[in-house]
Amino acid sequence: MGQDWLLSFFLPAALFMMMLGMGMTLSVADFMRIGQAPRVILAGLAGQFLLPPLAALLAIWVFELPPVFAAGLLILSFAPSGASSNLMTFLSRGDVALSVTLTAITSLLVPFTLPLFASWVLNVWLNHDLAIHLPLLQTWAQLMLVSLLPILLGMLLASVYPRCARWLMPKMKPASVAFLLLVLIALTNKHWDNMPEFLRMTAPAVLLMNCVALAAGWCWGRLWQMSPTQRLTLGLEVGVQNGGTALVVTLVVLNNPAMSVPPVIYGILMLGPSLAFGLGLSFWQRRLTVMKAQTSIK
Helix, strand or coil: CCHHHHHHHHHHHHHHHHHHHHHCCCCCHHHHHHHHHHHHHHHHHHHHHHHHHHHHHHHHHHHHHHHHHEEEEEHHHHEECHHHHHHHHHCCCCCCCHHHHHHHHHHHHHHHHHHHHHHHHHHHHCCCCCCCCCHHHHHHHHHHHHHHHHHHHHHHHHHHHHHHHHHHHHHHHHHHHHHHHHHHHHHHHHHHHHHHHHHHHHHHHHHHHHHHHHHHHHHHHCCCCCCCHHHHHHEEEEHCCCCHHHHHHHHHHCCCCCCCHHHHHHHHHHHHHHHHHHHHHHHHHHHHHHHHHHHHCC
């Protein structure tokens, strides 16, 4: 009972603080960029909502995931990007402005889109295997409370009380990470005996989904004739999912720890491939630029 309370309290609190901190870094200008580069922004948003579910379906098919894990992976695929993709874009010298804009817009859309997509997965596609029904109104309310509301509050705080926002921002991320770690520790402790089996069954699918989504995002950017920096950014925005948001649905709303396994495993394993993709592609692009410059001089 104590661990259930820990999970149901600290997970929404962690996500609320993350989104509040992100909201403090945003302004109306971040949302207005869609008018400055509509083709790039709209293509990026389409890639974020279309490509990860396709990558998840491929992973489910290849590894024949049990229905409950398949549902968890698909719900994860419906929660695009997050603060992690912004950080990875920065470290990889990508287009940070594009990354922030895509993350900002998806953060406003996900509270509305995720419950609909998740409900379809549970009630239509997996109905014959899982007797689970998603309460739409409760899910909408929960996601708005931990996603949309803190973003708007953060933007308002940064606009009205900028000094207070600057003081709070450095403290938001460590606190939210600490809360998330408590959630992971509690969840792992609760299912410690089953963890090796959970890892064996879900880790390959999670890694395949992550790698395919990263590559698909880059290819999608190339299809839309984006610049190399924009393609790198889109690869990270498509390939890095928001595991915390997915856990709100699977763990807090549905109270289904087994369905929460893919988002938890994903949050740990996606760091390696995503950073390797961003840093490796950034290095290769810089090397190509130097080689072209040397060739032109000759």
